[in-house]
Amino acid sequence: MEKYLYSIDKVAELLGMHKKTIMRYIKEGKLTANKVGGRWRIHGNDLTSFVCAKDAPDEGLIRKQKAKTDITPEPWISAVVHAENKERDEFIRISNALIAIKSGAGDQDRRCRIDAVYFEEELKIQILIWGTLDFTGRIMKILEELLK
Numbered sequence: 001m002e003k004y005l006y007s008i009d010k011v012a013e014l015l016g017m018h019k020k021t022i023m024r025y026i027k028e029g030k031l032t033a034n035k036v037g038g039r040w041r042i043h044g045n046d047l048t049s050f051v052c053a054k055d056a057p058d059e060g061l062i063r064k065q066k067a068k069t070d071i072t073p074e075p076w077i078s079a080v081v082h083a084e085n086k087e088r089d090e091f092i093r094i095s096n097a098l099i100a101i102k103s104g105a106g107d108q109d110r111r112c113r114i115d116a117v118y119f120e121e122e123l124k125i126q127i128l129i130w131g132t133l134d135f136t137g138r139i140m141k142i143l144e145e146l147l148k
Contacts, residue, residue, distance in 0.1 A: 004117060005041040008033075014113065014130070015051070025050070044117060051078055068100070074132045078107045079140065081127040083147050091118040091125050094146050098127070099144065 011018045011031075023030040023040070032046040042050075082138055086094075095116040112131030119126070128144065129136050 004044040005036065006044065008040050008042075008049055011042050011047060014115070014128075015045075030100060042125075048080055048126070051128075052080060073136070076130065076132055077136050079129045079136055081125075081129070081140075081143055081147075083125040083127075085123050085124045086118075086147075087123065088120060094125065094127075094143075097142070097146055098139070101139070112136075113137065121128070 006014070008022050011017075012022050015022075021124075022031065026033045026040060031042065031050045033040045033042045035041070076092050090114040095118075098114050098116060102109075102112070109131065112135045113129070114131075117126045117128075118124075129139050131139070
């Protein structure tokens with residue numbers, strides 16, 4: 001079970017939504033959250049379920065961009081990669097490689113996001129990717145090699 005709890009602000013940032021939209025989803029029961037110390041927190045597993053749900057709202061799963069006349073907007077996708085039976089050292093190696101790749105990303109890919117979480121008790125890695133089709137495809141190919 002994932003131990004990380006996200007704040008409303010962090011979830012809004014990750015999904016490219018406004019805080020009020022996240023609160024509306026919580027009140028409507030679309031996104032599970034609990035109050036911890038008087039503040040709303042979203043469990044990592046609940047966030048993953050929300051993002052991966054078939055009836056997840058389309059708005060905000062991509063970051064809205066201002067239209068530019070010189071570029072055609074690309075579709076964005078999200079992906080969740082689970083890898084089991086992985087030691088912490090391997091997680092560190094993989095996450096460092098992803099950080100290096102993201103740091104060297106071009107302007108188009110700078111808006112893309114990669115998050116990695118390690119579940120020590122389960123020896124499991126979870127990687128969340130938000131980005132253009134091209135960026136996500138490249139990261140998936142790299143992950144395929146890194147996870148061998």
